[in-house]
Amino acid sequence: MTPRAFVLQQTRLSEPSLVPEFQLYLADEAVPLWQATEQVLERVNVPPPYWAFAWPGGQALARLLLDQPNLVAGQRVVDLGAGCGIASLAAARAGAASVLAADIDAFAAAAIALNAEANGVVLSTTTDNLLGQPLDADVLLIGDMCYERALAEAVLAWARPAAAAGRLVLLADPGRAYRPTDGLAAMADYVVPTSLDLEDKTERHTRIWRLLSGGTPS
Numbered sequence: 412m413t414p415r416a417f418v419l420q421q422t423r424l425s426e427p428s429l430v431p432e433f434q435l436y437l438a439d440e441a442v443p444l445w446q447a448t449e450q451v452l453e454r455v456n457v458p459p460p461y462w463a464f465a466w467p468g469g470q471a472l473a474r475l476l477l478d479q480p481n482l483v484a485g486q487r488v489v490d491l492g493a494g495c496g497i498a499s500l501a502a503a504r505a506g507a508a509s510v511l512a513a514d515i516d517a518f519a520a521a522a523i524a525l526n527a528e529a530n531g532v533v534l535s536t537t538t539d540n541l542l543g544q545p546l547d548a549d550v551l552l553i554g555d556m557c558y559e560r561a562l563a564e565a566v567l568a569w570a571r572p573a574a575a576a577g578r579l580v581l582l583a584d585p586g587r588a589y590r591p592t593d594g595l596a597a598m599a600d601y602v603v604p605t606s607l608d609l610e611d612k613t614e615r616h617t618r619i620w621r622l623l624s625g626g627t628p629s
């Protein structure tokens with residue numbers, strides 16, 4: 412089965428709570444989908460199906476960009492760890508010159524393409540790991556990627572030079588354990604309704620930070 416067929420089989424179009432402007436192919440429960448992923452790939456210990464959910468970070472970024480399109484209008488945008496692609500869709504809808512939705516999970520790339528089609532949005536996807544590669548963009552979006560220490564550190568090590576070079580780097584975090592604590596300026600706050608199946612709360616306070624070019628304490 413292709414990733415596209417799997418996404419269509421396992422999800423249904425629904426509205427993310429904070430961004431009703433979009434209809435996305437999303438799942439209701441994580442564990443059965445994770446098990447189905449292992450079956451279709453005939454492997455165990457596969458990554459969780461992050462792509463089937465609109466995480467608080469992505470929702471907050473999408474809300475910000477739809478409400479303040481000037482942040483990305485006419486700009487080249489990269490959405491790192493795009494997941495279902497919600498922030499990418501919002502950047503495209505806000506008038507970005509180009510949007511690259513980057514996620515190393517092939518199911519995410521399929522889901523993002525389907526979500527773009529469903530919402531009449533044009534963007535590109537890649538499953539290349541951009542970490543460590545030169546960033547060819549004006550704006551970098553990072554939604555909800557501070558949930559593992561090694562990943563958060565690698566993402567920040569890659570993103571900080573981009574901020575230092577004058578790129579707008581927006582990091583959205585709902586209180587994950589490994590969010591950096593310095594070199595950030597708070598930009599916006601959202602309360603994102605969440606499912607108890609995914610989170611230990613029914614809502615997550617999510618803050619969008621701008622990475623500072625210098626590294627001044629937040």
Ligand SMILES: C[S@@+](CC[C@H](N)C(=O)[O-])C[C@H]1O[C@@H](n2cnc3c(N)ncnc32)[C@H](O)[C@@H]1O
Nearest residue numbers: 461465466468469492493494514515516554555
């Ligand atoms: C918690 S999800 C967040 C998805 C989306 N940004 C959102 O907020 O809804 C984290 C995503 O990062 C992706 N990811 C992990 N490591 C990555 C890497 N090195 N490059 C690109 N994506 C990565 C995962 O596959 C997953 O889809």
